[in-house]
Amino acid sequence: GESVGLHLPTLSVQEGDNSIINCAYSNSASDYFIWYKQESGKGPQFIIDIRSNMDKRQGQRVTVLLNKTVKHLSLQIAATQPGDSAVYFCAENPTSGTYKYIFGTGTRLKVLA
């Protein structure tokens, strides 16, 4: 299940199930979006990106969906594995042509054995 509160939102998923992590972005002019995975003690690691002229992009076991109408981004992870346990951040580029990125609040994914 998913919990939201004063702490980092957490999504708990059974190993082998699919995970869906959601992100609401703030700026309707944002044209580039990235998903990052951050494990404990490490820096964010690039997973997948998508530009605003697309609504879906697939990678290895991951799919990103972009709904510009409601300013919503999601990351789907197929057949979730214990190694997927981490904090996941979405990031948006609100001003095209600059290198400014704004990160979402993050979601902790816990994979249950």
Added chain:
Amino acid sequence: DTEVTQTPKHLVMGMTNKKSLKCEQHMGHRAMYWYKQKAKKPPELMFVYSYEKLSINESVPSRFSPECPNSSLLNLHLHALQPEDSALYLCASSQVHRRLSNQPQHFGDGTRLSIL
């Protein structure tokens, strides 16, 4: 192993000290970034360098002074920091692409800074 190397991994300093954080990449990336990350929070952008020139300063206090001496190196000079500056400082780099202006960032594993 990350392709962006940050040193030191940990740093403890007093409020009157002067220290520097270092970041190095050899991927030919011409955009480099400093972020600050507090526990359980997302990274917050501090500075961006593009082609070794400062292009974004997110109203960061002057006790943080960035420097980009060449295309592979990025420093963050620290002076007279406050306890609330204790955080993980992350460096990142990305390609600069003329037509596709945005490219994924590659992060280092950060320097964990503690101010006494």
